[in-house]
Amino acid sequence: MLSQSVVVFSKNYLPISRVNIRRALVLLVSGKAEPVDFLVREPWLVRSPTQIFPVPQHIRLLVNSGERTWKVPPVNRREVLRRDAHRCQYCGSTKKLTLDHVIPRSKGGKHTWDNVVTACERCNSQKGDRTPQQVGMNLRCRPQAPPHPAVTFADQFWREQQVNLE
Template sequence: MSKAAIGTTETLRQSVVVFSKNYLPISRVNIRRAIVLLVTGKAEPLDFLFEVGWKVRSPSVILQVPAQIRLTMTSNERVWKIPPVNRREVLRRDCQTCQYCGSKKNLTLDHVIPRSQGGKHSWDNVVIACQRCNSKKGSRTPVEAGMPLKTKPIAPVHPAIAFAEQFWREQQINLE
C-alpha cells in the first residue's frame, strides 16, 4: 500500500465535532458526513478552536475539512424525555454494579429510602443492589444499616449534554 493511500485511509477515520447553532457540542461525525454537511450548506466551519483540520483531495477539488463545524439550521429533534424508572434503565445508569459492595451478580432494585418509610420510586431513590446487600439493608436507610452508597443516584441527563460535558473536559485536558 502506498504512503498516499495510508494517509487517505487514516484521514477518513478522523472525526469532526458538530456544534449546534447555539455552539453546544452535540456529536462527532466522520469526515464524509462533515463534507456533506459543509457542501450542502447545513454547516459552517469553526476555526476559532484549537485544531486546523484535514485536506481531503478528489480528482478535481481539494477540500479543507475543519476539526469542528457548526450547524447553520435548527434541527427538529424530537424532545428528549427522562426515561422511566425501570430495572433496565437503572442497571444502565449504575453500570450493572451493586451500589453498596460493587458485586455484579444477583442484582435487584433497592429503594435507598424504603417505601415503608415514605420513599418514592424515583431516579434519586432507586439503585442497583445485589441480593445479599438488599437483604442486609432490609427496610432501613443506608445510614441506619451502615452501608454507604458508592455513588449518589441521579436521573440520566440528555445525551447531548453528556457529550458536551465530555467534550469540554477533553478540551481542558488538552490545554494543560
C-alpha cells in the same frame, strides 16, 4: 481518513456530538453547518475526482438540532444498571445485581430516578425493608436521573480540551 471524527456544535456553540468526516462534509456542502476554528489546525482534505474539500475538526450547525426533544428515559432495570455502571451502590460488587428502593416503597418511597439504585443480592437482603441510615449502609453516590446526552458529551469534550491545553 474517513474514519476520523469531527466535533459538531449547536447554533449556541454547545458541543453536541462527534460525526465522521463523510457526515461533516455533507453538512458543510448542504449549507447546514459552517467551519469553526477554535484551535487553528490544518483541515483534513477530502478529494473527489473534480474537487478538493477542506473539512475542519469542528463544525457549527446553522439549523436547529433535535437536542431539545430528548426525554428522560423511564426508570427500568436496564437504564438504572447503565446509570450505576453495573455496580452495587452499597459495596461496589458487580455480581448478582438487583434494583433497590433507597426509601422502601412500603415506607412511601417512589419508583423514581432519585430513589432507585443498583444493589447486589447480599446488600439488598441486608438492607431489607429499611432505609440505608437505619442499617448503617452508605450510598456510593446520590441517585439522580441521567443527564441529557449533549450535556454529557459537552462535559467530556471540554475536559479533553483542558487536558490538551495543559
